[in-house]
Amino acid sequence: MERIKIGQIGMEHDHAGAILMTLKKLTDVFELVGYAVPEGEKNCHVRACEGVREMSVEELLAVPGLQAVAVETYELDLTKYARLAIDRGLAVHMDKPGGADLGEFEELISEIKKKNAVFHTGYMYRYNPAVIKLKQDVAEGKLGGIYSVEAHMNILHPPAKRQWLGNFPGGMMFFLGCHLVDLVCMFQGIPEQVVPFNTVTGFNGVTAEDCAFAVMKYKNGVSFVKTSAIERGGYRRRQLVVNGEKGSVQILPLEASLEGAGGDIYAGVREAYDERRSSVNYDGIYHMTDGFDRYENMMRGFASFIRRERENPYTPDYELAVYRTVLRACGVKVD
Numbered sequence: 001m002e003r004i005k006i007g008q009i010g011m012e013h014d015h016a017g018a019i020l021m022t023l024k025k026l027t028d029v030f031e032l033v034g035y036a037v038p039e040g041e042k043n044c045h046v047r048a049c050e051g052v053r054e055m056s057v058e059e060l061l062a063v064p065g066l067q068a069v070a071v072e073t074y075e076l077d078l079t080k081y082a083r084l085a086i087d088r089g090l091a092v093h094m095d096k097p098g099g100a101d102l103g104e105f106e107e108l109i110s111e112i113k114k115k116n117a118v119f120h121t122g123y124m125y126r127y128n129p130a131v132i133k134l135k136q137d138v139a140e141g142k143l144g145g146i147y148s149v150e151a152h153m154n155i156l157h158p159p160a161k162r163q164w165l166g167n168f169p170g171g172m173m174f175f176l177g178c179h180l181v182d183l184v185c186m187f188q189g190i191p192e193q194v195v196p197f198n199t200v201t202g203f204n205g206v207t208a209e210d211c212a213f214a215v216m217k218y219k220n221g222v223s224f225v226k227t228s229a230i231e232r233g234g235y236r237r238r239q240l241v242v243n244g245e246k247g248s249v250q251i252l253p254l255e256a257s258l259e260g261a262g263g264d265i266y267a268g269v270r271e272a273y274d275e276r277r278s279s280v281n282y283d284g285i286y287h288m289t290d291g292f293d294r295y296e297n298m299m300r301g302f303a304s305f306i307r308r309e310r311e312n313p314y315t316p317d318y319e320l321a322v323y324r325t326v327l328r329a330c331g332v333k334v335d
Contacts, residue, residue, distance in 0.1 A: 003028070004306055007060045008035040009081045010073030013095050015122055015295070017045030019070050020052065022295040029303045036060040038081065041074055057081070061088055068118075068306055070299075071095065075168065075175070079104045082119075086111050091118035091306045093299070097178035097326050098319075100169055102334060109320045119316055120302045123182045125240075126314065127297035130251045131183070134242060138187060143244025147221030149187050150241040151180035153254070154227060154234025159204035162229045170198050170330025171209030172229050178326045180225035184216055187242050188223055190321045191216035194328035201230055214329035225329065255294070 008020050023032045034053035037043050061069070061084065068091040071081045079099035085092045086108065098105050098121070112119045125131050137143060153176050168174035173196065184191070198212040210229040215222060221243075228234055238254040305312045324334050 003031040004067050004303055005031045005033055005063070005065050006068040006070065007033045007063060007066060008070040008072055009038065009057055009060065009085070010041060010071060010077070011035060011037050011043040011045050011049065012041045012074045013072040013078075015095050015124075016072035017048035018295045019072050019093075019095075019122075019299070020045065020048045022293075022299050023070065024048075024052065026296065026299060026303075029300060033063045033066065034060055038073055038077065041077065057084070061085065061090075067091060068093070068302075076100055079108050083108050083111065086115065086117050086119070089115065089117070091120075091302075093120045093122065093302050095122035096182075097121075097174065098323055100174070100327075100332075102324065102327060102332075105323050106320065109316045112316045118302075118305050118312070119319065120305060120312065121314070121319060122298065123179055123314075124294045124298060125179055125183055125254065126186075127294060127301060128251075128254065129292055130254070131186075131240070134240075134249055134251065135186070137249065138242065138244070142246065143242065143249065144246030145220065146188050146242060146244045147218075148241075148243040149184045149223040150239070150243075151183050151223075151225045152227070152237060152239045153177070153180050153225075154231040154237055155229060156232050156234055157210075157229040159206055162204070162206045162210040163208050165210055165229060166208030168330070169327065169332050170196065170212060171200075172227050173198050173209070173212035173214060173225075173330045174326065175227075176229075177212050177214070177225055177227040177329060178322075180227060181214075181216075181326045181329050182322050183240055184223045184225060185318075185322050185325060188216075188218055188221070190325060191218055191223070193217035194325060196329050196331045198331060203230060212329075216325075216329075 023030050034055045036057045069085040071094040073081050076099050078094050082092050082094040165171035195215045198209040200209055201211050213226045215224050236253050240251045242249050304310050327334050
């Protein structure tokens with residue numbers, strides 16, 4: 001099968017190095033032509049770039065036969081460079097959440113729909129085997145009607161990183177909480193109301209909103225997302241709970257590094273059900289056991305959409321609805 005000719009714009013996003021390394025690794029899927037660091041941005045992943053040609057953004061977009069671009073710039077520049085690629089008829093993988101300008105994002109989505117372009121975002125939990133299994137269970141009605149989703153994503157960042165969060169509306173909610181908002185919308189739909197409770201802890205003199213919480217109100221229940229940049233052991237407590245009228249499922253932790261595995265390899269899923277319970281009283285906990293690479297799954301998925309082997313279940317309209325919900329959770333007024 002012919003490989004997909006792809007380039008990467010940006011090396012500043014936290015996921016940029018891992019995405020480039022994955023594109024280098026998947027030689028059966030992608031032909032990586034090079035990367036570009038936009039003017040004014042940093043290359044925060046120099047080692048990942050070894051052996052890859054560096055060029056300007058203009059040179060990269062002008063590569064003959066280019067089919068796709070991964071946009072991994074500074075968060076507030078994501079939409080800008082995704083639009084440049086879409087305007088040139090390219091398939092786009094854009095990391096999350098997509099800048100902070102709603103009008104700019106709406107214009108991007110409008111253009112994607114006009115061109116019927118392939119658009120793929122970096123919400124990594126969409127490719128988590130436990131989440132995929134849980135989606136199947138919910139779709140099959142094993143949990144019944146969903147009335148609550150509880151999502152946590154915590155970590156311990158140094159003071160400088162926490163202060164950096166002040167560049168974004170809602171701070172930590174914008175930076176990592178967007179993943180959780182996506183999960184809640186995935187399982188319960190777009191909320192009727194979002195109430196943010198983002199706050200500044202003030203520890204170490206940090207003035208950014210480094211601890212974030214938002215309540216999402218639905219006709220048939222209430223969900224919440226919680227993300228902190230100052231929680232010791234927080235990575236191990238990243239958690240998703242989905243509650244339904246017939247039972248509940250917990251994924252804890254959402255991810256866990258495999259000791260000694262190296263790279264971006266994470267634990268996968270093995271289902272464990274109480275066989276004594278009937279489907280009406282369904283209960284489950286997904287234990288993380290089997291290994292998987294979050295970025296390989298993600299980029300192979302992107303390739304399958306480019307080749308039109310399957311349809312992206314996350315439509316442009318859904319991406320816009322999630323984005324608007326993220327902004328609401330960040331405290332931004334959205335009409």
